Amino acid sequence: xxxxxxVFLVFSGLLMSWxxxxxxxxxxxxxxxxxxxxxxxxxxxxxxENVAGDKINLIGIIPEGIDSHTFxxxxxxxxxxxxxxxxxxxxxxxxxxxxxxxxxNLKRGACILSLGQRTLKESDYVYDFSFPKEKGHPNPHLWLxxxxxxxxxxxxxxxxxxxxxTNKSMYEQNAAAFLKKLxxxxxxxxxxxxxxxxxxxxxLTYHDSWPYFARRYGFQVIxxxxxxxxxxxxxxxxxxLIEQIRKEKVPALFGSEVFPSPVLEQIARxxxxxxxxxxxxxxxxxxxxxxxxxxxxxxxDNLTIMFEALGGSAEAFxxxxxxxxxGSHADYRRKD
Ligand SMILES: [Zn+2]
Numbered sequence: 001x002x003x004x005x006x007v008f009l010v011f012s013g014l015l016m017s018w019x020x021x022x023x024x025x026x027x028x029x030x031x032x033x034x035x036x037x038x039x040x041x042x043x044x045x046x047x048x049e050n051v052a053g054d055k056i057n058l059i060g061i062i063p064e065g066i067d068s069h070t071f072x073x074x075x076x077x078x079x080x081x082x083x084x085x086x087x088x089x090x091x092x093x094x095x096x097x098x099x100x101x102x103x104x105n106l107k108r109g110a111c112i113l114s115l116g117q118r119t120l121k122e123s124d125y126v127y128d129f130s131f132p133k134e135k136g137h138p139n140p141h142l143w144l145x146x147x148x149x150x151x152x153x154x155x156x157x158x159x160x161x162x163x164x165x166t167n168k169s170m171y172e173q174n175a176a177a178f179l180k181k182l183x184x185x186x187x188x189x190x191x192x193x194x195x196x197x198x199x200x201x202x203x204l205t206y207h208d209s210w211p212y213f214a215r216r217y218g219f220q221v222i223x224x225x226x227x228x229x230x231x232x233x234x235x236x237x238x239x240x241l242i243e244q245i246r247k248e249k250v251p252a253l254f255g256s257e258v259f260p261s262p263v264l265e266q267i268a269r270x271x272x273x274x275x276x277x278x279x280x281x282x283x284x285x286x287x288x289x290x291x292x293x294x295x296x297x298x299x300x301d302n303l304t305i306m307f308e309a310l311g312g313s314a315e316a317f318x319x320x321x322x323x324x325x326x327g328s329h330a331d332y333r334r335k336d
Contacts, residue, residue, distance in 0.1 A: 003326060013143075015324075024227070032223055033058065034055065034057045034259060035055075035056045035085045035086065035160070035163055035164050036056070036057045036059075036083050036084050036085050036086075036279070037052070037056050037057065037059075037084060037085065037086045037087075037088060038058075038059050038060075038061050038080060038081060038086075038087045038088070038102075038217055039058065039059070039060045039061070039087075039088045039089075040060065040061055040062050040068070040078075040086040040088070040089050040094070040095045040098060041060070041062050041068045041090060041094070041143075041282040042060055042062070042064045042282055042284045042298075042332055043143050043149075043281075043282055043284065043295045044060075044088060044089075044090055044115065044143065044152065044299060045058065045059075045060030045300075045330050045332060046151060046284060046293075046294045046295040046296075046324065046330070047143070047152050047153050047156060047178075047295050048088060048156050048330070049294075049326075049328065049329060049330040050153065050174060050175075050178040050294070050295070050324050050325050050326065051153055051156045051157050051160060051171055051174050051175045051178060052156075052160055052171065052174070052326070052329070053170065053174050053325075053326030053328070054327065054329045055160075055164065055167045055170055055171070056160065056164070056225060058329065058330040058331065059080060059331045059333075060331065060332050060333060061073065061077055061080065061081075061333070062095070062096060062098070062282070062333070063333035063334055063335045064281050064282070064283045064284060064333065064335065065257075065333055065334060065335035065336075066335045067179065067204070067230065067259070068094060068095070068229060068282045069094065069207055070230060070304055071095070071097070071098070071304075072097045073097060073098050073101050073186055077098075077101060077105070077239055079102055079105075081098075081102045081105045081106070082105040082106070082107055083107065084102075084107070085107075085109075085110050085163060086110060086111060086113060086159065086163060086324060087102050087106075087110070087111070087112045087113070088112075088113045088115065088156065088159075089112060089113070089114050089115070089116075090114070090115055090116045090143065091114030091115060091116035091117045091136045091140070092114075092116040092117070092125065092137070092139070092140035092142070093137040093140060094116075094140035099112060099122065100242070113155070113159055114141050115151070115152045115155055115156070116143075116153075118155050119142060119148050119151040119152065120142060120148070120333060124213070125138035125139070126138060126139040126211040127139065128211055128214060128221070129223065129224045129227075129228075130207070130208035130209055130224045130226050130227065130228055131208065131228060132228055135265075136230055139208060139209075139211050139212070141208075141210070141211070141212060141213075142208040143281075143295070144210060144212060144213045144281060144299075144302075145212040145213045145215070145216050146182050146185045146186045146189065146299065147186060147216055148212060149182055150182045150183070150186075151294060152180055153175055153178055153182065154175065154179070155173075155265050156175075157171050157172060157175035171293075174325055174326045177325040177326075178325045181296060181320065181321070181325065184319075185296060185299060185300075185317075185320055186196060186322055188316040188317050188319070188320060189217055189303060189316075190217065190315050191316045192303065192307050192312060192313060192315070192316040192317065193217050193218060193219075193307075193312070194305060194316060195312040195313040195315075196311055196312030197310075197311050197312075199249075200221045200251050200310040200311050200312070201218060201219045201220065201310065202219065202220045202221075202248070202250060202310075203219050203220070203221050203222065203254065204221075204222050204223045204225075204241075204245065204250050204252075204253050205221070205223075205224050205225070205253070205254045205255070205279070206224065206225045206226055206253070206254065206255040206256055206259055206261045206264050206277075207224065207226050207254070207255075207256045207259050207281065208221070208224030208226060209256070209279075209281040209310070212330045222244070222248060222250065223241060223244060224303055225237075225241060225261065225263065225264055225267070226261075230259075232261070232263050233263060233290070238263060238266070238267060240269055242267055242270050242271055242326060245267065245271040245273055246271055248270075249308050250273055251273065251274065251309065251310055251311060252273060252274040252275070252276055252306075252307060252309040252310060253267060253268050253273050253274070253275050253276070254276050254277075254279050254305075254306065254309075255275065255276065255277030255278075255279065255328065256277065256279050256280060256281065257277065257278060257279070257280050257283060257310065260277065261277070264277070265277075274309055275306055276306075278301075279302050279305065279306065280298055280301070280302060280304050283298070284297060284298050284332070285297050285298060285301050288328055288330070288332045289328045290328075291321070291322055291323035292323075293323045293328065293332075294322050294323060294324050296320065296321075296322040296330075296336050297322035298325075300317050300320060300322055303317055303319055325332045
């Protein structure tokens with residue numbers, strides 16, 4: 001009996017932190033103030049901002065331009081997390097230190113919502129060079145696949161509507177407009193892929209953020225340079241990559257702005273492959289308040305750079321407006 005009680009207590013504790021229980025009474029009716037919501041990486045902040053408009057108080061806790069994989073919150077973040085009604089994370093182990101600090105400070109009735117875990121079943125997780133199975137942490141970059149961004153938006157819409165039913169119709173309206181844009185992005189990507197020669201639909205990147213994107217649009221990720229501890233690759237690994245690139249005639253190597261890589265530059269020089277270090281997975285282009293400072297703005301930039309470098313056309317992306325559907329209202333932090 002006692003052990004059953006313990007199991008129950010442990011289980012209900014888990015529900016409290018991860019579950020965002022369906023039958024939790026809504027707090028908005030009693031409290032007319034805006035919901036306080038914390039998100040983690042900027043693309044997720046932007047997705048939530050599109051759905052919420054100005055109806056919530058939204059802070060993205062991981063500063064833009066910082067490596068989100070090794071980000072450690074500072075002690076004063078505990079206070080912010082303690083005030084939050086909802087903490088929205090990507091999950092799949094991207095934000096372990098932030099989740100730990102959040103769990104230790106979670107206010108009563110608040111919960112942590114993992115968009116990644118709600119979107120993808122474990123059997124569909126990708127493990128690869130930078131995120132090997134033996135380390136136990138799957139590749140977390142779901143949001144670079146617009147299909148999963150749609151799922152993130154729907155989960156955010158449902159959760160906000162549940163916690164704040166007064167603004168439900170607003171959340172639904174915003175989400176519908178945003179989903180329409182994401183569908184246009186998805187369509188444009190499918191169209192634009194056809195302009196890339198079949199043999200060039202291969203990606204070699206420094207930071208391994210594109211496997212879920214690749215799976216949807218028919219690219220092959222032939223390698224990533226960055227080892228699982230986010231250090232630089234060993235000379236042996238570099239030599240192996242150079243050989244692979246020469247053999248497979250990879251047209252371009254993609255680096256990321258967050259991880260400047262002299263090693264990738266060296267590889268590009270030795271293989272005469274083009275080196276482009278402008279892809280981003282968690283830093284939005286432009287400044288907060290600008291139209292392109294958004295999830296869609298980041299994707300349009302990435303895909304234009306990538307598709308042109310691989311010999312395709314980025315024309316299909318030009319018709320998509322990147323601006324947030326209900327304006328810019330989130331508090332994005334910067335590295336500096
Ligand atoms: Zn990343």
